[in-house]
Amino acid sequence: MNKLIERVKVTERKEKPDPSSLGFGQYFTDYMFVMDYEEGKGWHRPRIAPYEPVTLAPSASVFHYGQAVFEGLKAYRxxxxxxxxxxPDQNIKRLNRSCRRMSMPSLDEDVVLEALTQLIDLEKEWVPRERGTSLYIRPFVIATEPCLGVRPSKSYTFMIVLSPVGSYYSSQLEPAKIYVEDEYVRAVNGGVGNAKTSGNYAASLQAQQKANELGYDQVLWLDAIEKKYVEEVGSMNIFFVINGEVVTPALSGSILSGITRASVIDLLRSWNIHVREERISIEEIYDASVRGDITEIFGTGTAAVITPVDELNWHGKKLSINDGQIGRIAEKLHQTLTDIQLGKEQDAFHWVVEV
Structure with missing residues (x-):
């Protein structure tokens, strides 16, 4: 594979940003990976090239018909x-599932992993060393054919860009306040809710703005039909600790299958904590909270890993969770996952891949 991936050298290296002010997704490394697709030719010309603007025709399909999918994962020092x-294998598999749902060509998973590994190895000095930092990895595929026709594009570009990042939130493990959205919906079963496609995120922005204006960090989406059943939060899957058991919405076709979500379920079960994946209504959550049965709520996702939730607002009813304190299970999950990711704890599940 080394001989197959072309390399184009940058003429000048960028100055690296101050690690204490990285934020999230604001800075980008010197290089990116690019590969093209043409109908009848397949994926071809894999290359590592300088990070630079992309030139597309104004009539490129991605601008008009939304064929765009992406992934998000991290490299840790x-x-x-x-x-x-x-x-990373799970992110690549999910990228291909998204591609298939959006009528886009699948990628060779071994090629993607090799490209990812080579790119990060070349850019390893961009992986920050400070606590809570990492190198965020954004693989994505866009439709590039210049054609105004409602059909799958005949050409695509696959790219990987890298961004050194700090904590997703201002403080690690800071509890989040969640607004339960009852006007807008994120996805419907049979739609594209289980694909990581760009349009899903564009459709969520108005509700997220509303939540922010009301003083909330994130939106908790309900099902699109009855607006009754809990689905997921804008940037993460959601978990509830009820009477010592952990409950999370079952993957129904309208919920993104989170890799951190799956890892958390595996960890909890290895600790002999019972996990139920089922359909659960927001009313059940409210009633359980009133009874004092809910001791923790937390979210899981690549960006923040584990996010405790200390307040839910549903129809103006505010549910306060655990007196604003981080729950025991959430704290243990965060510590264990980050220790595995940083190579501090034995990786019994063989999740970690060294570059």
């Missing part, structure tokens, strides 16, 4: 300076 990836 261990204490011994190794660069580690967390379950």
């Amino acid at each position: 261990a204490a011994d300076d190794r660069i580690l990836l967390f379950r």
